[in-house]
Amino acid sequence: MGKLTSVEELASLRAKIQSSQDSNRxxxxxxxxxxxxxxxxxxxxxxxxxxxxxxxxxxAVELKISGCPGFCQKGPVVLVHPPGIFYREVGRENRRRxxxxxxxxTVIGGGVVERLLYTDPHTKKTIANYDDVPFRARQMRIALQxxxxxxxxxxxxxxxxxxxxxxxxxxxxDPEEVIDQVKRSGxxxxxxxxxxxxxxWALCRKAEDRSMRYVICNGDEGDPGxxxxxxxxxxxxxxxxxxLTIGAYAIARGICPAEGHFYIRAEYxxxxxxxxxxxxxxENMGLLGDNIIGTDFSFHVRVKEGAGAFVCGEETxxxxxxxxxxxxxxxxxxxxxxxxxxxxxxxxxxxxxxxNIPRIINNGPEWYxxxxxxxxxGTKVFSLAGKVRNCGLIEVPMGTTLREIVFDIGGGxxxxxxxxxxxxGGPSGGCIPAELLDLPVDYEKLAEAGSIMGSGGLVVxxxxxxxxxxxxxxxxxxxxxxxxxxxxxxxxxxxxHRIVEDICAxxxxxxxxxxLEELAVAVKKGSLCGLGQTAPNPVLTTIKYFRDEYEEHxxxxxxxxxxxxxxxxxxxxxETCKGCGLCLKHCPAGAVTGELKQPHVIxxxxxxxxxxxxxxxxxxxxxxx
Numbered sequence: 020m021g022k023l024t025s026v027e028e029l030a031s032l033r034a035k036i037q038s039s040q041d042s043n044r045x046x047x048x049x050x051x052x053x054x055x056x057x058x059x060x061x062x063x064x065x066x067x068x069x070x071x072x073x074x075x076x077x078x079a080v081e082l083k084i085s086g087c088p089g090f091c092q093k094g095p096v097v098l099v100h101p102p103g104i105f106y107r108e109v110g111r112e113n114r115r116r117x118x119x120x121x122x123x124x125t126v127i128g129g130g131v132v133e134r135l136l137y138t139d140p141h142t143k144k145t146i147a148n149y150d151d152v153p154f155r156a157r158q159m160r161i162a163l164q165x166x167x168x169x170x171x172x173x174x175x176x177x178x179x180x181x182x183x184x185x186x187x188x189x190x191x192x193d194p195e196e197v198i199d200q201v202k203r204s205g206x207x208x209x210x211x212x213x214x215x216x217x218x219x220w221a222l223c224r225k226a227e228d229r230s231m232r233y234v235i236c237n238g239d240e241g242d243p244g245x246x247x248x249x250x251x252x253x254x255x256x257x258x259x260x261x262x263l264t265i266g267a268y269a270i271a272r273g274i275c276p277a278e279g280h281f282y283i284r285a286e287y288x289x290x291x292x293x294x295x296x297x298x299x300x301x302e303n304m305g306l307l308g309d310n311i312i313g314t315d316f317s318f319h320v321r322v323k324e325g326a327g328a329f330v331c332g333e334e335t336x337x338x339x340x341x342x343x344x345x346x347x348x349x350x351x352x353x354x355x356x357x358x359x360x361x362x363x364x365x366x367x368x369x370x371x372x373x374x375n376i377p378r379i380i381n382n383g384p385e386w387y388x389x390x391x392x393x394x395x396x397g398t399k400v401f402s403l404a405g406k407v408r409n410c411g412l413i414e415v416p417m418g419t420t421l422r423e424i425v426f427d428i429g430g431g432x433x434x435x436x437x438x439x440x441x442x443x444g445g446p447s448g449g450c451i452p453a454e455l456l457d458l459p460v461d462y463e464k465l466a467e468a469g470s471i472m473g474s475g476g477l478v479v480x481x482x483x484x485x486x487x488x489x490x491x492x493x494x495x496x497x498x499x500x501x502x503x504x505x506x507x508x509x510x511x512x513x514x515x516h517r518i519v520e521d522i523c524a525x526x527x528x529x530x531x532x533x534x535l536e537e538l539a540v541a542v543k544k545g546s547l548c549g550l551g552q553t554a555p556n557p558v559l560t561t562i563k564y565f566r567d568e569y570e571e572h573x574x575x576x577x578x579x580x581x582x583x584x585x586x587x588x589x590x591x592x593x594e595t596c597k598g599c600g601l602c603l604k605h606c607p608a609g610a611v612t613g614e615l616k617q618p619h620v621i622x623x624x625x626x627x628x629x630x631x632x633x634x635x636x637x638x639x640x641x642x643x644x
Contacts, residue, residue, distance in 0.1 A: 022305030024313035026187045029178070029306075036179045043101070045080045045126060048167065050096040052087035052253055053289055054246070060084075060095035063110040066118035067097075071126070080126055083176075086254015088167025090154055091246075091411040093137065098149060098167065099125055105149035106135040140408055140430055154409045157427050159390070161398045162374040163414045166254035171293050174300040177257040183306050185380035189265050190314050197269040198224065201376070203384035205396030210237055210332070210369030211444070211473045212549070213395075213462040219366060222356040224270045226364035231278065232271035233365040236263050236373050237337060238283035238290065241329035242445030243496060245476040247400045248370035250412050252283065252290035255374065256297035260320070262373035264307060265380065267318045270366055279320035280360070282337055284327050295322055329446075329500035332474075333548045334359075334367045336502065347502045348548035369474065371400055391417030395461030399475060405442075406481035408433050415460070422456040425479055436481045440564070444473030446493040446500075447553030449560030450486060469560040471553060485582035486565040487572050490557045491519040497554040508551030511542035515558060525585040527573035536562060581643040584628040588644050593618040595640040602632035602641060 023029050049055075049064040064084060071080055088096055093107035104125060109117045120132045136145040137152050146152050160166075169176040177183070189197050202217030223232065236259055240248040252259065263279050271277035281298075283291050298320055301307035309317045323341050330336045331346040338360050340346040359365025375397065379387045388396050395417040401424070404410050408430030415424065421441050425431065432438050440450045443460075449470030451458060458464050462472050480489065494516040503509040515538050518531050539555030546552045562569060571577045578586035591602070591611075598616040610626040613619030621632070621641075633641045 022303070024305065026190070026312060029183060029187050029312060033178050033181075033184070036175050040179060046100045047080060047082045047121070047126070048085045048088075048098045048100065049082070050087055050094055050167065051084035051171070052091070052094070052250055053287075054087065054091045055094035055096060056289070058094050058108075059110050059114065063095050063097065063114055063118060066110070066114045067121065070118050070122040074122070074127065083170045084172075085169060086166040086171050087250040087412055088149070088155075089158070089163065089412045090152070090409070092409060093411075096167075097121065097135075103148045103150055104131055105137055105147065105152060105155075106132065107137050109135060153430065154411065154413075154428055157423070158414050159398050159416050160414045161378050161387075161390075162251065162371050162400055163255075163412065164378070165258060166250060166412075169255065171254050171256055172296055174257060174297070174304060174306075177255075181381060182257050182377075183261055185377035186261050186264055186268075186306065187312060188380060189268055190312060190316060194224065194269045194272040197265065197380075200384045201269070201379060204379045204387040205384075205391070205394075206372065206375055206379060206387065207395065207462065208368055209371035209375075209399065209474065211447075211471060213472060216368060216372055219356065219368070220266065220270055222354070223364050223366040224274065226357050228358075228362075228364055229275050231275055231361075231363045232267070233278055233280065233360040233363055234263055234267040234270060235280045235282060235337070235341075235360070235365060235367040237332065237334075237367050237369045238281060238287070238294075239325050239332045239337060240284065240287075240370075240474060241327070241332050241500070242474055242476040244402060244404045244478055245445060245474055246402050247412060247475045249287050249290050251370050251374050251400075252287070253293050256293045257301065258377055259294070259370060259373045260297050260301050260307060262376035263320065264311070264318050265376050266366060266368070266373070268316055270364075272316060277318050279318060280341060281320065281322045282325055282331075282341060283322065284331075285324040286327050291322060291324060298322070328502070329496075330502045330548070330550050333550060336548070337367065338365065345502075347504045348550075350547060371475070392459065392461045392463075394463055399460065399472065401475045401477040403429055403477050403479070405477075405479035406432055406436070406438075406484070407479040417461045418459040420457050420459055421451065424460070424477065425456065429479065432479070432481050436483065438479060439482050439484050440480045440486065440489075442470075442478040442480060442489065442557070443476070444471035444553075444556070445476040446496045447471065447550065447556055448473050448476070449556040450480070450489060450564065451560070452564040469563060470556060483580055483582070485523075485578055485580035486561040486568050487519065487578070488523055488580075488582050490561045491516070491523050493557040494519055494554070497550060501550060501554075505545070505547040505551065507542050507545030508547065508554070511538055511545070512551065512554050514538060515542070515555065519558065522569065522572045523578075523583040523586070525572075525576050525583070527569075529573065531573055532562060532566070532569050584630075588623050588626060588628065589621050589630070589633055589641055590623075590644050591619050591621055592640045592642060595638055597638050597640070599637065601635045601637060605631045605635045607631060 097106040206216045207213040267277040336346040355365040581587040596618040603611040
């Protein structure tokens with residue numbers, strides 16, 4: 020297929036592709052996201068293809084790989100359209116059997132494979148249609164609308180669902196009008212800071228230097244447990260290419276040339292591969308590169324693989340990395356909009372922000388501004404993880420409460436336990452207690468609670484979580500990821516981590532809690548970049564909402580959640596102990612004694628608290644005390 024030379028040719032191609040697609044034709048879509056691939060989804064697709072090939076006469080079924088439809092915990096996921104049957108955990112036990120049954124019972128027989136359907140944990144009823152599964156039904160997908168719908172390696176698939184229509188429209192508009200639409204939509208940067216996207220674009224366009232503009236997609240997703248950006252890059256890469264190109268047009272058109280960069284951490288090899296493929300396809304079709312769709316606007320994009328430093332999520336550190344220098348932030352001003360990559364005006368937005376741009380252009384700014392809250396417009400993508408029944412990728416309108424996310428979408432806490440807190444914003448976010456679950460999720464409300472939106476990590480913590488240990492974990496992460504350039508971050512986080520480690524080890528001293536609060540304020544105020552300025556959030560919020568746990572650790576040498584070794588012990592219940600000897604056999608300290616088939620005893624003086632006996636006991640006769 021040659022290069023498109025006009026908007027009319029693009030529209031004609033879209034009509035041709037759509038007319039060749041029979042909406043009534045059965046389609047089997049297999050999730051090809053990294054998570055599902057790790058569980059064997061590509062092998063499942065091969066088995067399905069083999070079974071389809073055996074059908075006589077040949078069954079008219081389209082089989083394709085797609086991006087992540089969201090329910091990652093239940094992967095490999097297979098969707099059959101129509102009517103939208105959702106099969107979960109396909110091939111985990113027997114790939115060949117599952118593939119055979121899907122073809123035999125669904126494709127040929129028109130029925131369903133009951134054992135592969137989702138079972139609602141509350142009603143115990145099986146649900147066949149994905150749109151009826153509570154996890155999916157309560158979402159509103161805008162950025163994620165094509166995930167699970169298109170083949171990420173097919174530009175034709177993307178064009179068929181309206182892809183590049185926004186770019187075609189923008190190429191006929193005044194750049195200032197494009198920026199105005201983004202402003203009126205109320206879109207704020209989804210990378211964490213929440214700065215108004217349209218304002219950011221306008222600042223870059225107005226920069227004095229008129230020799231070059233750089234436009235960057237920040238795909239350096241480093242939060243533990245976060246996979247929103249990865250899934251978008253792997254599942255809908257053309258929406259990002261389109262969004263980036265629209266941004267370049269709005270910022271540079273009529274002023275100077277523009278160049279784009281995708282900055283993606285090297286730990287995302289499949290995302291890098293998918294983006295490179297999308298860039299090549301777009302350029303081959305004339306939707307990127309020289310004279311886009313026959314106009315005089317040209318835009319080329321490169322891919323830069325980052326080394327995986329968390330601090331490179333910060334704009335100036337990311338710029339340094341692209342330039343070949345060590346990824347370290349610098350003081351601002353000047354801001355990247357005035358002096359960024361190679362000293363030229365530069366605009367950086369994260370993956371989710373760029374994915375929203377074509378949707379806003381296609382549907383209008385008023386449509387987007389009508390979703391969400393007064394100051395936080397649109398939807399937000401979260402990676403829902405932790406102690407919750409339904410983990411995965413979700414997208415909800417701004418203003419949705421934490422309770423709705425945890426219980427209506429997440430399905431609540433497993434094993435009959437209670438929610439204790441929700442951690443938002445990754446390692447730089449805060450822990451919000453259960454009593455604030457009715458808090459609407461938007462930039463302002465989260466900030467009031469002491470947390471941040473961040474890029475979208477959302478971890479649910481249950482009653483067995485030690486909040487002091489959670490603070491220690493996130494401090495350990497930010498301590499190791501600090502670039503070390505400024506003293507408050509390098510030394511302050513290290514000192515905070517040492518104090519919290521001592522508290523968890525039973526070595527806390529009176530005054531440590533107050534010292535932590537004092538250090539946290541100093542680190543926030545004195546740090547150069549967002550890493551240091553937000554790193555104390557987990558400590559400050561856990562002290563604010565769970566101070567009693569800190570006091571138990573420090574004053575009573577006790578961990579209420581029984582998670583911190585040294586602050587609890589083990590004992591054997593004589594009534595339930597069968598005397599099997601497993602605990603004695605696996606105790607490395609020789610702290611367990613007893614005769615075979617007689618109740619055993621743990622010597623608390625010798626016990627190191629390693630938990631080996633607790634893990635090995637087959638009769639649950641050992642408990643934490």
